[in-house]
Amino acid sequence: MFNTTQLPEGEIYDILANSRRRETLRLLTNAESESIELGALATAISASETGHSPPPRTARDSVRSSLHQTHLPKLHELGVVNYDTTTHTVTLCTHARDVERYMGVLTPYGVTWSEVYRSLGIVSLLIVLGTLLEAPLVSLIDPLLWTSSFLAAFAVVISAQLWSNRWSLVRSLRR
Template identity: 35%
Template sequence: MFDLLGNSRRRRVLRHLLDDRHITLTDLSARIAAWENDTPITDLTSRQRKQVYSSLYQTHIPRLSEHGLVEYDSEDRLVTLTADPERLRRFLEVESPERGRFSHQWSRYFLWTAVVGSAVIAGNWLGTAPTTHVTTESLYGLLTVAFMMLSISFVMAVEGPKLLRFGD
């Protein structure tokens, strides 16, 4: 599975099929070409479309079909997802919008820890912080421990569900 998903074009095919279980090879190749060229489908050149179509038709769809992930109907030129969608999502790690927002919240925690920690250390150097009786090295140690705890919390909050699912 990891070898199959080692190619970004095959991952993109499967992601599209998770949203649209049956799609023509022509439409699928146009969507992937648009993504790869960072352009709307309407602005694709025939060469861009043809390159992706040929690659999907000759290499990627047959490879995915051999491993039972998709089925290709050559008469209708229809690609159909045959793999278990939930299992496939785990491999592709498709994030929901809710999870993406969660990650942005953590960047604020890291930012404010750095800002407050730096302000306390700067205040200590200048002798203006109420922590002047604490050594700078101790403050660095506390800030390091705070970042370590924040990092562990981040990993468990964001990656914890995936780590727990690993045994499934």
């Protein structure tokens, strides 16, 4: 059955087109608590943009203003975040998961998880084939040991991906 409550793809691309909205969602997804105060969010984003910690006050105020007036109301309207204008707190909502699917493809090192898996798969295939075809050096080790080693490597990579997305996984289990 099709999920008809998802955000349209065009809306997701529009959300992700702005670096402050992307950074807001990244910070909320990786936050240990359920919500983030607007001031803390503005400080983190302005520090990222300027490369200074703490960021200059003018940069922090500019980010805070644009978040408050433009970005958070847009994300709130689309159901991606809940922005409480009285307490100035921001919390992820149901449609955040739709956007996270488009954001969660990068590792912390800038390559996609699919590139990591694909590279590991190709290397493991070539080495195991090399042992079976008795290629020099690699055939000195039993193919079963190579296969077991690569399965362990896949388990480590999967664990790393799950760990990097741990807070979004915890939140999704709570819903």
